[in-house]
Amino acid sequence: MADTKELSNPETSLFDNSSERAKIIFGESYGLEPAFCKNSKRIKIASKINSEYKTAYKSLNFKEKIENTTTKPIFSSASTTDDLFKDTDKIINTLNGKQSKVSKRKADKPTTTSEGQLILRNGNIQNNPYFDAPPAGQQLVRKRNYEPPKPEWHAPWKLIKVLSGHMGWVRSLSVDPGNKWFASGSVDRTIKIWDLASGSLRLTLTGHISPVRGLEVSPRHPYLFSCGEDKMVKCWDLEQNKVIRHYHGHLSGIYSLSLHPVLDLLVTAGRDATARVWDIRTKQAVHVLSGHKSTIASVKCQEADPQVITGSMDSTIRLWDLAAGKTMATLTHHKKSVRALALHPTEFGFISGSAGSIKQWRCPKGDLVQNFAGHNSIVNTLSVNSDNVVFSGADNGTMRFWDWKTGHCFQDTETQIVPGSLDSEAGIFASTFDKTGLRLITGEADKSIKIYKEDENATPESHPIVWKPSLKQNKY
Template structure:
């Protein structure tokens, strides 16, 4: 006679929430943390005007990049890992050589501090968004330091940018998500009616996840604009904080001003797990592409690596 089957395993039990490493070195708040596309190393952006390179698998520092005159707010790594771009209060885009630690180029064109940067579909193009209410695109191959395209549809600060294929996504304090099809010259707007501080594509590219300043994350159908789900329980009312999706899109990751990290089920929007991560706001989150760990950046000056 066959033995009775045991209870089904709880998928939430495998979500990273156990501290593996604490990465320290920044003097002041860490405003963001970004993984390279392969998930082999990460960059942290600090209020101390530095960008730091780490091996999150071993919990060790590799290199510090100094050159910003103001806080570093965001970074993006090229797919071949040879270069990365960083932005912040300088109004400039810094392009760095990873190995030498030298600035290869500075792009100028924003009229105010820059909040976000991402590589587009090709490593040759960078996309940035800033306090001047614009998204700008830059050609890394060109000797020109001027933007190759400017997108001006926003009515307030652009806080976040993402890119997928021929599409650029921006989120703004004006409460909108705006997508620009740069190939067809078309623009699409979703009005969430609450300031947006972070936005990402789902893994399948069909939906958009946005973190809003009314303590709500929202999942929107990209094509129809339909609100599919709202995720609540965290506190997010005054600090720029990130959001993420775990690989496979089964779980949403949100940050909280009380120092906690939250996981919700994507479809049901039910809270799956939360845990204390920092003393003070969690400014940034980044999920390893294979789900091996979660990275968090905190106002307490630390980056932490969370495993299962």
Template sequence: MEDISSDNVYNRIKWDLKYKYLAHLPEYLQNKLETSGISEKDTDKIEEEKTYDKQIDENINKDDTWELVTMLGGHSGWIRTVKVDPVYGQWIASGSADASIKIWSLLPNDEGHHLKTTLNGHTMSVRDIAISDRHPYMFSCSEDKTVKCWDLEHKSIIRDYHGHLSGVYTVCIHPTLDLIMTAGRDSVVRVWDIRTKRSVMTLTGHKNSINKVLSSPVDPQVISCSNDNTIKLWDLVSGGKQYKTLTVHSKSVRDICLNPSEFSFASCSTNQVFSWKLPEGLLLSNFSKNRDIGLVNTLSCSYDGTLFGGCDNGEMLFYDYKSGKLKTSFYGEKVKGILSGETGILSSTFNKKGDILITGEMDKFVKIWSKNKS
């Protein structure tokens, strides 16, 4: 597989991992934090804060279409997570209910094959993967209660992180510090020192399983969503205190994703997709206000402002992030012999350019979709 450990990448940023070196909130954001306290239900204030461009509808290209170009088979269980190499964008990692991780080349080799290697080490379903853009590491978490660090050069496990009391559903890497965050069925977020394997913080407050955790370089440095219907924003600088709890969702919050081009994020649950402004946690848009969309399992946002939602019934939703308008929707390719209850989309990710979408699905296939502009 490609070498992602060049000196320029590996040595770009090195941090002392002691708590006192955690990134602090910039002064201009600190002032906002101290003067906020605005409720997400204060619609007047929401409208005042939004930078909605009335001409955005004219810029939505309704001729954009997505075409299935490749189906990658080999897993024997549901595909719970898919991630793209963040450095070169040339390979994909997938984690499955079959307890394995597979590394695929985005383009086939001379023999027409995409599979590069299979990584075994977990004993139960692999629920999430995070790939570092600063070190030659990949992190995985599983229902076997463990978190593992993989050396991508040698394709081997070099560290295990133990501490969760039940299945671990989500893992993310801090964008500037040598920290990872994990969470799962035990309802707590754990913050780990990557190298020492020490749990440096435990964030408590959720009352049910945590489905996703994200990390930002400035506060709130951790965002989590849960089956308790809430999203929590956490302040690492204060030692892991809850910064704010968002309670707009009426059912389990299945996924959250950061917008890579602005300081905001999106969230999804049954019949609900919202976007939120950071750091205040103000509601920006309700993407699902005009139609029933069913259970949305996964969200991904591209740099060009496309928000993708993958549904439990196999429907694929493509929104314009800025306006909240639905650009297009369709049902994904159904694999022959697959039961009707196994058409759901469980995971997704865009490449950096935003013209390739990868989905992981209940039918045990990783699917690569290409954007075609008329």
């Protein structure tokens, strides 16, 4: 018999070790108490309590008040192991008692799933002393009630006028600060001045020897600035209707320009992957903003930092510190060439457009706010008015109108090409709102300029908002 007992002891020990190991691995899944060594577990809990509840130790009254108001560690080095375990057991028992009381009070009023509560999954936790949870079907945590904001109602826009006169694509537009006339630049190398009210042609300016890609009328001077693919930046005196200044320095075609709203500075950008800051009066280059790796298709200026924003065909947007002439931030969210930028007239933010993607950003850091999803074409131009209407025009003639706040597309339409034009000439290259924001002007590939305005007869009842709330907002 003694031999049998001696043989069975190793087998029993092996079985106990195996069962203990299985209990450690799978016990919690079946609501069993974890099979850890008691002493090691108590030491572990004691160390955690010592670090977590050191500041609250006095208020829990687990030890007598310290004499002479001197502080010392909760578990000093002089404390014995037995004292440490006694204190730990007191803390554990007290905390478990308080938690059970709280959980019982919370479980007095059961709630249903219809009230938007998070329901405990089915599981065998009744026998688990380390999980003091309310019975199944009762609340654990209140869910966050997220309701997407409903878009503001905007009237649909309709075509009211078509202006013809250019002999090539219309690539740039700019409205007079007095809102009486606007200028257009074309591939036919001319700049035309149009009456905004009647649509009649007032004046044609010639001087560029390549397509005119950028125009802007100064709000503080009687000047019109233009740039083109001939590497030339010109300043036109509108009182004399002639060029009074040239700005030389770009190494290739210039695709965009923008005037600083407060300072006498002009920023131009183009195919040489640089943006150049010019002093309007002295014609000197103040800064050469380099960092992009490809053509800069659009540049915008504003009064507050970042005072210069550039969008490039290297699929990045850069925010520039104008005083230092250095990059403040580089936005890499776009996957394709950034061809268009537009500043909001009243809010401190802007939007950018590339192929199949329109993104809204918040200044000054360039935080991504939201995506305007759905315009699956190459977006050539963007415009925003003070009524929070965003316009996007693409190379295939598609036009979309959006709500700035929510990114909701409230109108999806296509341009109407001039009779006699090819279907391939249904492209939109430039756009701008007038100073009131009530009229939209577009420059197109069919050599025409089109003017749109809101439908005055439209009402929220006749043109209701077609919108479904969505919790999914892609930010990429």
